[in-house]
Amino acid sequence: MVSAMNSPEKFPDTQGHLYEKRKAVHPQRIDGKFRRLKWVIMALTLAVYYITPWIRWDRGPYAPDQAVLVDLAHRRFYMFGIEIWPHEFYYVAGLLVMAGIGLFLVTSAVGRAWCGYTCPQTVWTDVFQHVDRFVDGDRNARMRLDKAPWTAQKTARRLFKWSIYLVIAFWTGGAWIMYFADAPTLVVDFWTGQAAPVAYASVAILTATTFIFGGFMREQVCIYMCPWPRIQTAMMDENSLTVTYKDWRGEPRGSLKKAEAHPGSFGDCVDCNQCVAVCPTGIDIREGPQIGCITCALCIDACDRVMAQVGRPRGLIDYATLEDSELEKAGKPHSPIRKALFRPRTILYTSIWGAIGLAMLFALGNRTRIDISANHDRNPVYVQLADGHVRNSYTVNLRNMENRPRKMIIGMTTLKGGVMWSNAGSREGAGQSLTTDVPADSVARLRVYVAAPGTGPEREDFALTVTAADDPEAKDIDEVFFERPETGE
Numbered sequence: 449m450v451s452a453m454n455s456p457e458k459f460p461d462t463q464g465h466l467y468e469k470r471k472a473v474h475p476q477r478i479d480g481k482f483r484r485l486k487w488v489i490m491a492l493t494l495a496v497y498y499i500t501p502w503i504r505w506d507r508g509p510y511a512p513d514q515a516v517l518v519d520l521a522h523r524r525f526y527m528f529g530i531e532i533w534p535h536e537f538y539y540v541a542g543l544l545v546m547a548g549i550g551l552f553l554v555t556s557a558v559g560r561a562w563c564g565y566t567c568p569q570t571v572w573t574d575v576f577q578h579v580d581r582f583v584d585g586d587r588n589a590r591m592r593l594d595k596a597p598w599t600a601q602k603t604a605r606r607l608f609k610w611s612i613y614l615v616i617a618f619w620t621g622g623a624w625i626m627y628f629a630d631a632p633t634l635v636v637d638f639w640t641g642q643a644a645p646v647a648y649a650s651v652a653i654l655t656a657t658t659f660i661f662g663g664f665m666r667e668q669v670c671i672y673m674c675p676w677p678r679i680q681t682a683m684m685d686e687n688s689l690t691v692t693y694k695d696w697r698g699e700p701r702g703s704l705k706k707a708e709a710h711p712g713s714f715g716d717c718v719d720c721n722q723c724v725a726v727c728p729t730g731i732d733i734r735e736g737p738q739i740g741c742i743t744c745a746l747c748i749d750a751c752d753r754v755m756a757q758v759g760r761p762r763g764l765i766d767y768a769t770l771e772d773s774e775l776e777k778a779g780k781p782h783s784p785i786r787k788a789l790f791r792p793r794t795i796l797y798t799s800i801w802g803a804i805g806l807a808m809l810f811a812l813g814n815r816t817r818i819d820i821s822a823n824h825d826r827n828p829v830y831v832q833l834a835d836g837h838v839r840n841s842y843t844v845n846l847r848n849m850e851n852r853p854r855k856m857i858i859g860m861t862t863l864k865g866g867v868m869w870s871n872a873g874s875r876e877g878a879g880q881s882l883t884t885d886v887p888a889d890s891v892a893r894l895r896v897y898v899a900a901p902g903t904g905p906e907r908e909d910f911a912l913t914v915t916a917a918d919d920p921e922a923k924d925i926d927e928v929f930f931e932r933p934e935t936g937e
Contacts, residue, residue, distance in 0.1 A: 485565070510887075574728070621655040687769050838902045848892070870882055871896075912925070
């Protein structure tokens with residue numbers, strides 16, 4: 449009985465396909481305020497990406513002069529005048545948190561504006577689509593070429609276009625590795641075959657992904673691969689601005705001839721499909737909100753142009769909130785746009801974002817740039833000296849985070865009768881402190897010996913301190929302990 453019920457013959461339409469074959473999207477060229485805004489943002493983002501590794505920043509003779517550098521070999525992150533060490537990774541974590549909250553803020557205010565304007569997938573897809581127009585022509589020409597048979601001319605044109613794709617993708621991957629090494633040096637090493645294998649592998653992988661994602665998959669990445677649209681959907685509410693088709697005004701659709709023949713029977717939408725033709729993801733915004741809409745607003749430019757041509761008011765497709773849409777549908781005036789932008793939710797996100805930023809700036813401005821880390825050596829735990837004192841040894845790491853050598857003074861606190869010396873000295877020269885030189889932008893490791901009277905608690909807490917000789921305000925402290933034998937009580 450179970451087998452009969454689960455037989456494939458019992459299921460309807462077993463010959464159908466689960467997924468629909470991708471239909472190529474050929475956006476039509478459009479001009480308007482949102483298209484011009486996309487041009488500006490695309491130019492800025494590409495300029496930042498390609499030019500930033502070549503910006504120089506003088507940090508002195510002991511540090512690299514690249515403005516933005518992720519120095520994996522020395523475990524440093526440089527951003528203009530800021531240098532982040534591995535133990536200061538919380539600054540990077542703070543930047544990531546700020547980026548996340550910034551995305552929450554943008555989404556709650558203006559929907560998927562990040563996706564429509566600044567997402568790398570959107571930016572590079574836009575670049576490749578302009579390459580399509582340059583090589584194959586505008587929308588209709590590209591559609592005809594797609595349907596045409598594969599002749600020698602079509603093959604040559606395709607190979608030429610894909611070659612441009614490959615050049616763009618290669619320079620995209622090449623620019624990425626320049627953030628991890630000195631850009632001019634890396635370029636020479638790369639083309640002379642002296643770069644590290646990981647550099648060639650990284651360029652190859654990023655070239656392939658950019659070529660495939662930007663050149664061929666395009667809107668498929670946004671719709672099916674990227675999780676961000678699903679996350680954004682959960683963050684939007686009735687007060688979020690989003691691209692909206694005002695169906696109460698546009699429906700029923702009809703051409704100009706039908707509208708003139710039947711006055712009052714049709715809405716403002718003339719069913720020209722220009723909103724669909726310019727959409728980079730190929731959706732029809734008139735079908736309502738959908739995951740394929742990246743809020744690029746090019747459909748607004750197209751619709752406004754058509755409305756101007758037919759003598760009807762603009763705004764049939766426009767940025768609007770769900771709340772304002774309901775008000776406008778009821779014939780009431782909608783709220784000013786600043787109400788959607790400045791509301792408790794966006795103000796809260798902005799406050800949190802700003803607080804984290806200010807806290808990080810305060811911490812950066814007040815860090816001492818020196819650090820001490822001490823570990824008690826366990827083998828042996830202590831050594832009894834001939835004069836009755838007990839000696840403990842410590843491995844001390846002194847970190848100099850400035851781009852110049854510094855003389856540092858190591859001291860100790862609260863250990864009664866204690867003296868200290870390093871492996872470079874002797875007990876005869878021991879005292880309450882010792883001085884050592886630490887090279888620029890490096891960590892110095894030394895062995896420090898501490899001797900104290902043998903009478904006292906079995907385990908006594910005290911602290912090792914470090915102070916810059918040229919700046920008494922630059923100091924750090926690390927809590928350690930001193931051990932004695934049990935009979936030393």
